[in-house]
Amino acid sequence: MPDLDALALRYSRIYLRLHRHLDRRMAAQGASLARAKMLNFIANNMPVRAADVADWFALAPRTVTQAIDTMERDGLVVRVADPADRRAKRLEITKNGEQVIRQTEPLRRELVEQAFCLLTPADTAQLERILDKLELAIETRLEGPSDQS
Structure with missing residues (x-):
């Protein structure tokens, strides 16, 4: 891990x-x-x-x-x-x-x-997917509905 x-x-x-x-x-x-x-x-x-x-x-x-x-x-x-x-x-x-x-x-x-x-185009696409996942985790798991404006 x-x-x-x-x-x-x-x-x-x-x-x-x-x-x-x-x-x-x-x-x-x-x-x-x-x-x-x-x-x-x-x-x-x-x-x-x-x-x-x-x-x-x-x-x-x-x-x-x-x-x-x-x-x-x-x-x-x-x-x-x-x-x-x-x-x-x-x-x-x-x-x-x-x-x-x-x-x-x-x-x-x-x-x-x-x-x-x-970064190759494939690296960039992979990084974008990873950042999307991190952003989603922050929005859904760290910032609850009460934290959003």
């Missing part, structure tokens, strides 16, 4: 190494991985609220508010009134925000391709 703790630790280490490498390479080009990830999430999920960002990234609401304040100050996002809830604000990407995404996306893609380049 394989050591599942060792597999989980290895999986985590690989993810963290890739994440750190992406962050270092983006920083070397004057970009921020954290900012790029947040901008991509907002762009791909509009309309989105700050609470949605906090939930997705498992961050404290205050942390997200500070990040959004900075991105708004830098002209990357704007807060607009939510027509469904006048107390709430939605986030929208500005033209400058779209430009940041366009600038960082090629580097992100290149680094991901380099990380996965040794």
Whole structure:
């Protein structure tokens, strides 16, 4: 029987190494991985609220508010009134925000391709099936109905 703790630790280490490498390479080009990830999430999920960002990234609401304040100050996002809830604000990407995404996306893609380049198409398909199973286990066995939003 394989050591599942060792597999989980290895999986985590690989993810963290890739994440750190992406962050270092983006920083070397004057970009921020954290900012790029947040901008991509907002762009791909509009309309989105700050609470949605906090939930997705498992961050404290205050942390997200500070990040959004900075991105708004830098002209990357704007807060607009939510027509469904006048107390709430939605986030929208500005033209400058779209430009940041366009600038960082090629580097992100290149680094991901380099990380996965040794996988054959069959390896990739197998990894996808394994990840599907892991995701299903997390959704059905770890996150009960009360944990889902």
